[in-house]
Every structure is written in structure tokens, then in C-alpha cells.
Amino acid sequence: MAPHRVGIIGFGKIAQDQHLPAIRANPDFELLAVSSQRGLSPEDAKYTFVDYREMLKLPDLDAVAICTPPQVRHDIAKQALQAGKSALLEKPPAATLSELEDLKRIASSARKTLFTAWHAQHNDGVDAAAKALQGQAIKRLLITWKEDVRQWHPGQQWIWQAGGFGIFDPGINALSILTRIAPQPIFIKQATLEFPANRDAPIAASLVFASGSVGEDLRAEFDWRQTGPQTWDIEIDTAAGQHLLLTKGAARLEFDGKVVVDETPAEYTGVYQQFDTLLKAGTSDVEDMPFRLVADAFMIGKRVPVEAFED
Amino acid sequence: MAPHRVGIIGFGKIAQDQHLPAIRANPDFELLAVSSQRGLSPEDAKYTFVDYREMLKLPDLDAVAICTPPQVRHDIAKQALQAGKSALLEKPPAATLSELEDLKRIASSARKTLFTAWHAQHNDGVDAAAKALQGQAIKRLLITWKEDVRQWHPGQQWIWQAGGFGIFDPGINALSILTRIAPQPIFIKQATLEFPANRDAPIAASLVFASGSVGEDLRAEFDWRQTGPQTWDIEIDTAAGQHLLLTKGAARLEFDGKVVVDETPAEYTGVYQQFDTLLKAGTSDVEDMPFRLVADAFMIGKRVPVEAFED
Known part of the structure; x- marks a missing residue:
């Protein structure tokens, strides 16, 4: 058994x-x-x-x-x-x-x-990026999380209702990676949320972050209107001049132009390995930072109405 | 000294x-x-x-x-x-x-x-209400927090910007009283936020709460368009049939129709008394529940556009 x-x-x-x-x-x-x-x-x-x-x-x-x-x-x-x-x-x-x-x-x-279970954290590029960034300062960050809502959420009406999170349903995956790899606490300073005329949840969001370093440029672009290839990328330049590129939702990591991780995504394998470890140890793992960032974005976000969207 | x-x-x-x-x-x-x-x-x-x-x-x-x-x-x-x-x-x-x-x-x-410093918690009705509600279940709650923004925030443009909180700037006072007196954790289940056409912060909000009791009816109405007398009331019926009425921002408490507290508000006297106690003890008091409820309301709230508002 x-x-x-x-x-x-x-x-x-x-x-x-x-x-x-x-x-x-x-x-x-x-x-x-x-x-x-x-x-x-x-x-x-x-x-x-x-x-x-x-x-x-x-x-x-x-x-x-x-x-x-x-x-x-x-x-x-x-x-x-x-x-x-x-x-x-x-x-x-x-x-x-x-x-x-x-x-x-x-x-x-x-x-x-x-x-x-923040499944996106279980891609192999996440730990490698966290390790590479330890003790560094991030000078430039660009998260690009763009996917086709029709492909990933067919007929899921709840995601479009108030409280359904909209584009933050996938966007929180990027934020869960960010909170894991960022060497300093990162805060949302500005947010623009695009609400389709016929929906009560945002279809796109632009975020500006700050960590307190002078001259930093930290941003995220989330969009559910992408067609064709999906984009789940995080690009980082450190103050020391290093360049990290996480792609394929962090399954692939390039460090200074060299591929250091390129694995088939096996997120839920990692999720259940961690659940097993927690159950055996009798401990909990409740990470609320990604969710708190989403609430922060809604609280300070400027709402911009955009064209109606039918799925 | x-x-x-x-x-x-x-x-x-x-x-x-x-x-x-x-x-x-x-x-x-x-x-x-x-x-x-x-x-x-x-x-x-x-x-x-x-x-x-x-x-x-x-x-x-x-x-x-x-x-x-x-x-x-x-x-x-x-x-x-x-x-x-x-x-x-x-x-x-x-x-x-x-x-x-x-x-x-x-x-x-x-x-x-x-x-x-949640100043509203320092009204004398708050402790008395918390004591009266201990061990009780709340069956009906109606928070009515209606004031004239032109009187309280003359020329304060930041409150109307994204991240300026709008009506939640006074509303959070009511929530800080609620978190102090509620005998069980209370959650926001639905929120409607009214945004004036020319503003990036809500001018009014309706909240529906839940604490998990069957048949409960827990609501709040916040509005900044009140003229004439201001209303800062919290009305509570317990499952045991008791009736509490906090008025004047909780400076006055009626219990089953009888006035049990009616003091001149001295909120900041209490704030600095508590600050003194904390400083002498070398301890902190960081209560984040009221702020978390505001973030929750923004995150799950349905945004409704209303008439432009000029102050």
C-alpha cells in the first residue's frame, strides 16, 4: 500500500x-x-x-x-x-x-x-536561476507572460467573473517564479489592468516593480490575447552585468547566452514529490507572496476598459 | 525630559x-x-x-x-x-x-x-462591543459608513488616484473595528466598487461578508457622497437574539436598546497611549487584517462605473 x-x-x-x-x-x-x-x-x-x-x-x-x-x-x-x-x-x-x-x-x-502548490516553481530553471542570482542586485527585469486564453481555459466562465483573477490566473505562475528567484523583496509600484467591456476580470496587465535599487527597470507584461506560439519568458540583467533568460515557463535557462538548463516541463511531478516530503515530515508549506502580489496589483492597479472579448 | x-x-x-x-x-x-x-x-x-x-x-x-x-x-x-x-x-x-x-x-x-495605528479601534465602544460579542455568533451585520469626501479630504488628489484607496480610506476604519470586535474570522465574499468616470479610485463600495454560519446576513455600505450628517454605524444581531448598535464611529454603543457607552471620541489619545506602552515594552503591534480585507475587496470586487465626481 x-x-x-x-x-x-x-x-x-x-x-x-x-x-x-x-x-x-x-x-x-x-x-x-x-x-x-x-x-x-x-x-x-x-x-x-x-x-x-x-x-x-x-x-x-x-x-x-x-x-x-x-x-x-x-x-x-x-x-x-x-x-x-x-x-x-x-x-x-x-x-x-x-x-x-x-x-x-x-x-x-x-x-x-x-x-x-505553485507548480511553476518546479521547473528546473527556477532553482538554477535562484542560485545564480543569490547575493546579486537585479537591474533590469522583464517578465513576458502571453498566452491564448481560448486554448488554456476553454469555456471556463469563472475566470472572467469578479474574483476569477483573469490574466492573473497564469500571471501568478510568473510571480511565483519571481518570488522564488529574486534576491531581494520585490514590490508592485504601478499596475495597469485591462478589463474587456463585457468581463469583470482583466485580460491583460502591465506591472512596474521596485526593489529599492537606484536606476532599476523592473516590469511584467501579462496578456491573454496571444495567438500562435505562447510566451512565458523572464529576462534579467544583474547590476554585475550578468544576463539570465528563463523561457518555456522556466523549463529552460540561458546564463550569459549559454543554455544551462533545458528540460521537458515536469511541474506536477515536482509538486507531488514535495507533497510527499511534506506529508512524511508532517509539516506545511504555505507560500503567500505570489498571491499577495496579485492582491496588491488589484488594489493599486489602474483599470483601463478595452474591447469586448468573446471566447 | x-x-x-x-x-x-x-x-x-x-x-x-x-x-x-x-x-x-x-x-x-x-x-x-x-x-x-x-x-x-x-x-x-x-x-x-x-x-x-x-x-x-x-x-x-x-x-x-x-x-x-x-x-x-x-x-x-x-x-x-x-x-x-x-x-x-x-x-x-x-x-x-x-x-x-x-x-x-x-x-x-x-x-x-x-x-x-488603527485609530478607530480606540473608541470606547469597541472594547465594550468586543466583550459583549465574545463567544457569540453574528447573525446579521450592517456597517454603514457614509461621509462627505469634500469635508474630510479637501483637495487631496492622491486619494482619487490608482492606489489611493478611495472610499476605503475611511472604510478601513470600519473594517479595523470589525476585525477587533468579530468573534469569528470574517471574509469578504462579494464586493461592488463604484468608480466615478473621472477617477481611478472607488467613491462607494458594497461588501458581503461570510463567517460560515448558516443563514447569516453580513454587509457593509461605504459611500463618500453623503451630505448633511455623517453616518459611521455598525449594527449587529447575534444568533442569541442580542442587538448591538455602534454609532458615532464606535464612540457610542447601545446594547439591546440601552446606551452603555457614549464618550467624546478621543481616538488619538488612545493611539499615543498604546504607542507609549509599545515603546516602553520594546514590542511591535502590526495588525494587517483590516488592510488585507481591503486588498481582498479590490481583488474580488466587481467594478461599476458611475457618474463623474468633482470635488
């Missing part, structure tokens, strides 16, 4: 494309159950539920991976932790920062593992 | 109307210096500066009260703490949550007092 019997709550695109294969490939996990409001389930799940509350009654269940839209994650995670189950939170980890703060408190008093 | 020699940074309306008289009235504080870009200073300040960095060089200065607009507070507080001065932050305590988080870290490593 595998050490961790896990249940998936919410069986949509991310659960099917990413969590399911990562769980199947990791011998430390056994897929015990799936809960899906539509009653979807893979054939290797021992149990299937329409109501996750029924799943939480399984005495053999050790942990759940919460892959629902973020609006309901706090409620579900709270009940899971209180039922004695550890919880992995897909990103963004909750609907609001206050909800995430509350889950930290609950996990700690329930003595269960709570894990904010 | 008073125990704490204090400097005021930013000598605008709130510093002149509130901080100055509270410092003068408290024998534990001596006003050593004032820094003001416009060179304003009261006659009892020993030193006057145009550049706060010059003030921070005063070896006798123990602490600063940072009364500038929030956009520059992080920079100033960081330099003050690093110069070995304790810092009081007017509300909102910074431009972003990430900046406040950074200041926490800096204060802790500098071993200096950092104090988020």
Missing part, C-alpha cells in the same frame, strides 16, 4: 491533465477517490463522489488535492483539515488572502499538512 | 488635527521635530525639516509618526527603522500588503517598535 491515499476534489482540466498523471506516476501516492459535481472519475479511482463531504468521511483517506475553482477552495480545505485530511491547494490557493490566512491557522491547529 | 522624543513626518491635515494635539497632551511624548515638504511646522517643534532624511539623523530622536500619503510610507518607515527609530504608521499602513510585510521583517531585525 502506498504511503499516502489521496483524493482529488474537482475533476476538471487541471486535475485530468496534470494531477492524475502525476499521482499515477508517483509510487508514494495511491488515488483512492475522486469527487466531481459532474460525477466524472477515472477508472483507477476506487471511489467516486458527487459531494466531496462524503469523500471526507473515508477513514483511509490521508490527503486531498483541491482542484476546484478558487472560490470554493477555502470551504473545502477547511472541512478537509477539520476532518483530519491534509490538503494540497491548486493555485491561486483561495479566493482571498484572508481565506488563505484562515487555512494556515486551521492547518496548524489540526496538525495537518497544508501545501500551496 | 519626556521618555519619547518624537518626530512627525508629513504635516498635513491628519498630523495637524490629530497627532499634534495628542502628542502635546501626552506627557510621555515630546515633539522634537517635524518634517514637511512644504516647510510647515508648529511653533513647539524644536526642529523643522523639509527632507525627512535629515530628521532621521537626529541622535535624540526616538520615534517617528508617519503621516504622509500611504504611497511613500514604506520607504520612509524602512529608512527610519534602519536609522534606529521606532515608527508609527498612519492608516492605511503602506501602499501594498507586500510593503507592510517587508516592514514587519525590518522592524523585527532592527529590534524597533513598529505600530499600525
Whole structure:
């Protein structure tokens, strides 16, 4: 029997494309159950539920991976932790920062593992970039995160609603890489958020950051209207004159023009390896910096109306 | 000589109307210096500066009260703490949550007092309401915070800019009372933010909260377009059938129709009493819940354009 019997709550695109294969490939996990409001389930799940509350009654269940839209994650995670189950939170980890703060408190008093799974951090270029930047000052930063929302979020209406995060749904991946590799704390100083006339969430965002160095130029450009090839790049010049280029969502790293990492992305393999480590150690890993930066961008962002967008 | 020699940074309306008289009235504080870009200073300040960095060089200065607009507070507080001065932050305590988080870290490593001065918490009705609500469940909450922006923020253009908070500048006072009196954690579930056509900050906001109780009805209405009498009320019904009414910004409390507190507001007297206690104990008091709720409201809020507003 595998050490961790896990249940998936919410069986949509991310659960099917990413969590399911990562769980199947990791011998430390056994897929015990799936809960899906539509009653979807893979054939290797021992149990299937329409109501996750029924799943939480399984005495053999050790942990759940919460892959629902973020609006309901706090409620579900709270009940899971209180039922004695550890919880992995897909990103963004909750609907609001206050909800995430509350889950930290609950996990700690329930003595269960709570894990904010920032999958983009598990690309091989991330650790290599963090190491290269240690002790350096960043002089120039350009994050370009541009993708085709029609390809990645087909028919997902919740992402366009107020609280659905819009372009920050992918953008938070870039921010989760940034908070991991930046050698100093980085703050959002200006943000412009483009809202389509028919939507309550932004389709694009421009961010200006500051870390406090004189003459720095730190920016991000997020856009969901990209067609053709997708762009998930982070370019950095250090004060010491080094140049880093992370591409393919940080699966590839060039350092001063030389390729030092170029791996096939295996983000969720890394996510479940880390979840295994946390579960075995009985500890939590709740990283709220990327989510806090998103809230900061919404709080200080200038809203600019743009053309209606139909998907 | 008073125990704490204090400097005021930013000598605008709130510093002149509130901080100055509270410092003068408290024998534990001596006003050593004032820094003001416009060179304003009261006659009892020993030193006057145009550049706060010059003030921070005063070896006798123990602490600063940072009364500038929030956009520059992080920079100033960081330099003050690093110069070995304790810092009081007017509300909102910074431009972003990430900046406040950074200041926490800096204060802790500098071993200096950092104090988020939520002045509204110092009304006498607040402690009385918190005590009355202990162990209770709130069934109905209605916060009504309606005031005339022309009266309270004459000519303050920064509050209307992106990042200027708009109606949340007074609204955060209500939220700081709520976080102090609520017997359970409270989350924002829905927010509607009204943006005047010519402004980048909201003039009104409606919030729906949840604490997890079945059948609860928890709301707030913030509006800056009030004329005539101002309204700063919080009405609460508990599940046990008790009724609380906080009015006059929590200076007055009725409990089941009976007036139990009715004091002249003396918010900043309380602020400086608490600052004195913290300075003497060498500890910090950084409460980020009210600020986090504001960020949550901006992040999940639905933006509604309304008529242009000229002040």
C-alpha cells in the first residue's frame, strides 16, 4: 500500500491533465477517490463522489488535492483539515488572502499538512536561476507572460467573473517564479489592468516593480490575447552585468547566452514529490507572496476598459 | 525630559488635527521635530525639516509618526527603522500588503517598535462591543459608513488616484473595528466598487461578508457622497437574539436598546497611549487584517462605473 491515499476534489482540466498523471506516476501516492459535481472519475479511482463531504468521511483517506475553482477552495480545505485530511491547494490557493490566512491557522491547529502548490516553481530553471542570482542586485527585469486564453481555459466562465483573477490566473505562475528567484523583496509600484467591456476580470496587465535599487527597470507584461506560439519568458540583467533568460515557463535557462538548463516541463511531478516530503515530515508549506502580489496589483492597479472579448 | 522624543513626518491635515494635539497632551511624548515638504511646522517643534532624511539623523530622536500619503510610507518607515527609530504608521499602513510585510521583517531585525495605528479601534465602544460579542455568533451585520469626501479630504488628489484607496480610506476604519470586535474570522465574499468616470479610485463600495454560519446576513455600505450628517454605524444581531448598535464611529454603543457607552471620541489619545506602552515594552503591534480585507475587496470586487465626481 502506498504511503499516502489521496483524493482529488474537482475533476476538471487541471486535475485530468496534470494531477492524475502525476499521482499515477508517483509510487508514494495511491488515488483512492475522486469527487466531481459532474460525477466524472477515472477508472483507477476506487471511489467516486458527487459531494466531496462524503469523500471526507473515508477513514483511509490521508490527503486531498483541491482542484476546484478558487472560490470554493477555502470551504473545502477547511472541512478537509477539520476532518483530519491534509490538503494540497491548486493555485491561486483561495479566493482571498484572508481565506488563505484562515487555512494556515486551521492547518496548524489540526496538525495537518497544508501545501500551496505553485507548480511553476518546479521547473528546473527556477532553482538554477535562484542560485545564480543569490547575493546579486537585479537591474533590469522583464517578465513576458502571453498566452491564448481560448486554448488554456476553454469555456471556463469563472475566470472572467469578479474574483476569477483573469490574466492573473497564469500571471501568478510568473510571480511565483519571481518570488522564488529574486534576491531581494520585490514590490508592485504601478499596475495597469485591462478589463474587456463585457468581463469583470482583466485580460491583460502591465506591472512596474521596485526593489529599492537606484536606476532599476523592473516590469511584467501579462496578456491573454496571444495567438500562435505562447510566451512565458523572464529576462534579467544583474547590476554585475550578468544576463539570465528563463523561457518555456522556466523549463529552460540561458546564463550569459549559454543554455544551462533545458528540460521537458515536469511541474506536477515536482509538486507531488514535495507533497510527499511534506506529508512524511508532517509539516506545511504555505507560500503567500505570489498571491499577495496579485492582491496588491488589484488594489493599486489602474483599470483601463478595452474591447469586448468573446471566447 | 519626556521618555519619547518624537518626530512627525508629513504635516498635513491628519498630523495637524490629530497627532499634534495628542502628542502635546501626552506627557510621555515630546515633539522634537517635524518634517514637511512644504516647510510647515508648529511653533513647539524644536526642529523643522523639509527632507525627512535629515530628521532621521537626529541622535535624540526616538520615534517617528508617519503621516504622509500611504504611497511613500514604506520607504520612509524602512529608512527610519534602519536609522534606529521606532515608527508609527498612519492608516492605511503602506501602499501594498507586500510593503507592510517587508516592514514587519525590518522592524523585527532592527529590534524597533513598529505600530499600525488603527485609530478607530480606540473608541470606547469597541472594547465594550468586543466583550459583549465574545463567544457569540453574528447573525446579521450592517456597517454603514457614509461621509462627505469634500469635508474630510479637501483637495487631496492622491486619494482619487490608482492606489489611493478611495472610499476605503475611511472604510478601513470600519473594517479595523470589525476585525477587533468579530468573534469569528470574517471574509469578504462579494464586493461592488463604484468608480466615478473621472477617477481611478472607488467613491462607494458594497461588501458581503461570510463567517460560515448558516443563514447569516453580513454587509457593509461605504459611500463618500453623503451630505448633511455623517453616518459611521455598525449594527449587529447575534444568533442569541442580542442587538448591538455602534454609532458615532464606535464612540457610542447601545446594547439591546440601552446606551452603555457614549464618550467624546478621543481616538488619538488612545493611539499615543498604546504607542507609549509599545515603546516602553520594546514590542511591535502590526495588525494587517483590516488592510488585507481591503486588498481582498479590490481583488474580488466587481467594478461599476458611475457618474463623474468633482470635488
